[in-house]
Amino acid sequence: MSIEQIGKPYNRFIAQFILRGLVVGLFLASVGGVGSVNLVAQAPDEYRVKAAFILNFARFVEWPSDSFSEGGVLVVGIIGDNPFGGSLDQLNGTTINGRRIAIRRFKFGDYLRGCQILFVSSSERNRLGKILDSVKGGSVLTIGELAQFNQTGGVIKFVIQDYKVRFEISPGAAGQARLRISSKLMALSKGGR
């Protein structure tokens, strides 16, 4: 068998493969393409889901009663670039455990210890340590997404696993901030079982 002959059945196989691939591809592109509008619309974007998680964290975490000011309002702060679009702002005014949620924006250097929850945006990568240090001594549930968030002293870190939002809790950081995290939240966290 010559080399040329070795190549031939393979070529035919490949030609058929391409042809089928193109047919399937075109079908997907035309029919599936239209369908995907729905698919994508049904798939909420990451930060809508994360905003809803933050609301749930508020539900399953207990703050020391002396930590509230502003007439018992639960302040959810965000520092740095806002990745949520309007999703977090939608929570403004929602009531959780009898407390009204207020969304506040902060920039580096602002007083942050008045927050009950503080979302530290990934834009603050270079200042993460300073930001987390500045809320020490207060009772702030810090939430972030940077890889080293919990190692740096953050309380809850979002991670994405198999296209789903998961979270890791640092019990040490929670304890330092005098936060009581419900066993249910602990159980659902990564590595919490």
Add this chain to the structure above:
Amino acid sequence: MITGVHAQEPVKDLTGASLEDLMNIEITSVSKKEEKLFQATAAVYVITQEEIVRSGLNSIPDLLRLVPGLDVARIDGTKWAVSSRGFNNRFANKLLVLIDGRSVYTPETAGVYWEAQDVLLEDVERIEVIRGPGGTLWGANAVNGVINIITKHTRETQGGLVTAGAGSEERGFGSVRYGGKLSDQANYRVYGKYFSRRGLINAAGVNANDGQQAFRSGGRVDWDPTERDSVTLQGELFQSNLRETGTNISPATPLAPFTNKEGFFSGGHVLGRWTRTLSKDSEIELQAYYDRTNRDVFDLHQIIHTFDLDFHNHFKMGQRHDFIWGLGYRVISDWTNTTSSNAVQYNPKEETIQLWSVFAQDEFTLVKDKLRLTLGTKLEHDDYSALEVQPTVRLLWTPSNQQTIWGAVSRAVKTPSRRDRSIRVNAAAVPTAGGLVGIISPGGNANTRSEELLAFELGYRVQPARRVTLDIATFYNSYDRLQTSEPGVPFLEIDPLPAHLVIPRHFANLMRGETYGLEASANWNATHFWRLTGSYSFLRMHLHRYAESRDLAAEKPEGQNPRHQFQVHSLLALPRNFQLDASLYQVSSRPADLIPRHTRLDARLGWQPRDNLEFSFALQNLADNEHPEFSGIGVRTSQPERAAYGKLTWRF
């Protein structure tokens, strides 16, 4: 056609959802980074850290097998031929290869000594591969592709890592890395890596004794002295011993047989990079590195020093313009042990050359989120070629979030390397009529010109369903002034003795050619525990010697590159933290070298009993007992055979 997407439209209010519900919601699967790739105006493929681990592959060139359309072939135990869109051989010279911004193709031949390139694979963030010309931003040699190996920021490599493994071909390998903090703003890592690779087997089925051992050690510091500045410093030293089988023809030993000899590589580099953010929309970067490579193998001993300085400025102008421009300077100084009795000689034996370049590119948004035009050019000058202009025009159309259509027309050049100008190889000895030994000696030509490419590319990416992406790239490349090797007038030479007749050949630029093809890849996240990826690529090469060319072998590369390549990978996560992964690669024949089509099948089982501990077991080349992948020049090729290894990865 799809008219628009209503991704922002709230389908369901999530604020009332329970934690359990939220945990089951799948979010849009295209991340920001993927989105950026999805909207790239070039044929880009990224090998992720996950793919590196799960492929079970152990070397940089082998990992490049994962890239759709890239041609990767093992020549012997220590040599690879890697190319994109044709023209593959051991010194395939139309690729630009960078590791953390440092160019690693050798200025000697413009090819890559893959056996000398390695990194701690666990610390690689990604390997970005652009097929097609990248000459505008990246500079010379980025004719048919750019390979960019990027290691992780030291922030991401905190803590310890130990890997160790052994197997039939991979006799033993191991690495150690430790990362820590110098201050709140500065992180570091130090590492060492060792491997010992057994040789392959020769055509007779016997161990070819062409294995390799290598040790490298290095470190990196990333420091953010202010909120606007980041500084990176990194360096590495390596050394490697290898064995190879070759022949050294000289007039005194015209019948020199193939012998197995030891070779030696060593070298190191230091690199510094400073990035300053001038404003939200503007940054500057300055990078400098020095690299030294010492290569002492059977046919040549050489030492090459490279110093390189790069500056670029990236800024946005208004809402529509994303501008980048830069300057580059490089000086290369080499030394070879050339004597008249060596089979490979350089004349002059030492040389220093300088290279300057300037580039500018504007990404111009014509219609917001829909249509983007990129215009750019690079001007380059070195001591041996005239001013080279390498412009590109690229257009990107994103009719919807799920579809991208892009096209590009670019010019790129492959400037003459040291080899093209001043090498001489005593390639073969023949008896001549007068009874003298005749030495056939192909060699360089001081008047060698740049090879030129005009490339037309068209690509389409689509996400037909949330879990599926398809990427198709097509190209038509028109080359001119391709290198040929023309016969010269024989002459008598008496140094070295005995007197002999030299039958010279000289490089010339007497060929044009076209290549065309397509690369299609698909990724299907079938379920959250099973991912399937695959690709198919097609390539045709047509080369045409000019009428005055007398190089009868010039068109041979037409038949040295596989016409079809096909691969499929299955990544399966099993219960109890087991992973079962398999890869199938098929490469069609290289008829000009009598290399038949081959199939490669790899499998890997991984088990992570704890978050910081992993055991894996890999089987390679399961499909057949042995197969040749390439036919080299000047070396005796050998063949990969079935292999297995086990590996432990521990993080602390």
